[in-house]
Amino acid sequence: MRRARLRIALITAAVVTLLITAVGWVCDTVTTRAQNEQVWRELRFGAAVGDLSKPPVCTWLFADGVSPLANAPAGFPLSGDVDQVRRTHRAVERTLRRDGTVYLVRTQARADGPVVQAVFDMRYQLADRTHLWSALGVSEVMGLLASAGVGALLGRVSVTPLAEALARQRRFVTDASHELRTPITQAYTRVQVLSRQAAAQKLPAGHREGLDRLTGSLGRLGEVLDDLLLSASLMAGPARQSEHRPLDLAALARSVAAEESETLDGRLTLQVEAPPHPLPVNGVESALRRAVGELLSNAVRHTPAGGRIEMTLSRADGMVALTVADTGRGFSSAEAERLFERFHRGGDDGRYGLGLALLREVVTHHGGTVTASSRPGHGARFTIRLPGCAPPLTHAPAHRATAGRR
Ligand SMILES: Nc1ncnc2c1ncn2[C@@H]1O[C@H](COP(=O)(O)OP(=O)(O)OP(=O)(O)O)[C@@H](O)[C@H]1O
Ligand SMILES: [Mg+2]
Numbered sequence: 001m002r003r004a005r006l007r008i009a010l011i012t013a014a015v016v017t018l019l020i021t022a023v024g025w026v027c028d029t030v031t032t033r034a035q036n037e038q039v040w041r042e043l044r045f046g047a048a049v050g051d052l053s054k055p056p057v058c059t060w061l062f063a064d065g066v067s068p069l070a071n072a073p074a075g076f077p078l079s080g081d082v083d084q085v086r087r088t089h090r091a092v093e094r095t096l097r098r099d100g101t102v103y104l105v106r107t108q109a110r111a112d113g114p115v116v117q118a119v120f121d122m123r124y125q126l127a128d129r130t131h132l133w134s135a136l137g138v139s140e141v142m143g144l145l146a147s148a149g150v151g152a153l154l155g156r157v158s159v160t161p162l163a164e165a166l167a168r169q170r171r172f173v174t175d176a177s178h179e180l181r182t183p184i185t186q187a188y189t190r191v192q193v194l195s196r197q198a199a200a201q202k203l204p205a206g207h208r209e210g211l212d213r214l215t216g217s218l219g220r221l222g223e224v225l226d227d228l229l230l231s232a233s234l235m236a237g238p239a240r241q242s243e244h245r246p247l248d249l250a251a252l253a254r255s256v257a258a259e260e261s262e263t264l265d266g267r268l269t270l271q272v273e274a275p276p277h278p279l280p281v282n283g284v285e286s287a288l289r290r291a292v293g294e295l296l297s298n299a300v301r302h303t304p305a306g307g308r309i310e311m312t313l314s315r316a317d318g319m320v321a322l323t324v325a326d327t328g329r330g331f332s333s334a335e336a337e338r339l340f341e342r343f344h345r346g347g348d349d350g351r352y353g354l355g356l357a358l359l360r361e362v363v364t365h366h367g368g369t370v371t372a373s374s375r376p377g378h379g380a381r382f383t384i385r386l387p388g389c390a391p392p393l394t395h396a397p398a399h400r401a402t403a404g405r406r
Pocket of ligand 2: 294297354
């Protein structure tokens with residue numbers, strides 16, 4: 001929200017700056033053109049018929065046999081132009097920048113004989129233009145200050161209702177998920193008990209399968225509520241930052257892998273490779289745990305029996321990288337673009353397509369990145385990179401673990 005407000009203020013300031021610059025450019029062009037036309041008109045008149053002994057203001061008239069006025073600028077008349085007019089009998093006009101001012105010079109032969117050079121000093125016109133630009137500069141600063149103020153006000157007025165609506169939506173999601181969580185957990189526990197009793201009492205297979213499916217559905221519903229709660233709390237942004245703590249990503253990954261391996265029933269090999277020292281990152285443990293768990297559970301779901309899942313951790317260039325690679329079906333490069341979109345399920349029934357989207361939210365909230373690559377039929381590879389933080393003083397013992405093999 002603060003970023004949106006800042007952006008509105010900056011855009012307003014930029015628009016005002018552009019407008020004032022455009023107005024300044026138009027004023028300068030129009031004024032310069034009008035001044036030049038006016039001066040040339042006067043100069044042509046003075047050169048053609050002006051009184052050589054009483055030239056108009058800011059003008060000097062030089063002619064053969066007429067001594068120039070005492071205040072005539074140095075370096076005039078321009079003898080080259082005078083000679084040229086004598087030779088060609090055609091008027092010559094030029095603009096000269098000299099002594100911190102600009103001179104307009106016209107040299108022509110009068111009808112009654114003498115060659116006259118009229119010189120006009122533009123210093124007052126130049127001063128007028130400088131005043132114009134100074135006035136525009138002051139207006140620019142005032143306009144910028146005013147537009148920054150107006151932009152900030154506009155930003156507040158327009159963004160505040162949006163922020164309130166988002167906060168209300170977040171509160172609703174959090175409250176609803178929280179309220180639903182307890183009954184769903186109770187139902188999940190009860191159905192697990194029923195399922196065990198059904199197995200013990202040898203109820204018909206159809207009944208037991210139904211109860212198992214119900215257990216699975218309730219379990220997934222619980223996960224979705226957890227995801228919603230996590231997403232809502234991540235959206236809270238800076239408040240969540242205060243919960244960041246230094247934690248060892250390698251230890252966290254081993255612990256998640258150990259939990260996941262309990263569900264594998266020897267179907268797959270799950271291996272963790274990590275350096276023999278901690279890999280500390282600054283983060284929210286529960287959120288990172290879910291992110292790593294999501295990569296593992298996806299890999300488990302998409303790898304056929306007998307396959308292998310490898311989780312590798314390393315640190316390079318100040319970033320801690322965690323890669324989960326599997327030997328499953330993988331995905332096409334076109335699909336890789338969409339994996340992190342919300343509700344993209346890649347044809348998996350009974351799933352929600354939220355896991356990777358949430359994972360990316362978690363990782364970006366931690367200042368990291370997540371990438372996916374695969375060759376269809378040759379497994380998938382997901383890599384999370386998080387900024388590492390200062391390593392703790394004590395080092396953990398060397399570790400290379402096979403987290404689960406059953
Ligand atoms: N390791 C993997 N191998 C092959 N495809 C994968 C892998 N991980 C994810 N995918 C593809 O990415 C899609 C999106 O994954 P995501 O985790 O976001 O959703 P989901 O697992 O289908 O549902 P949810 O995580 O919400 O329960 C999956 O449906 C699947 O098609
Ligand atoms: Mg998933």
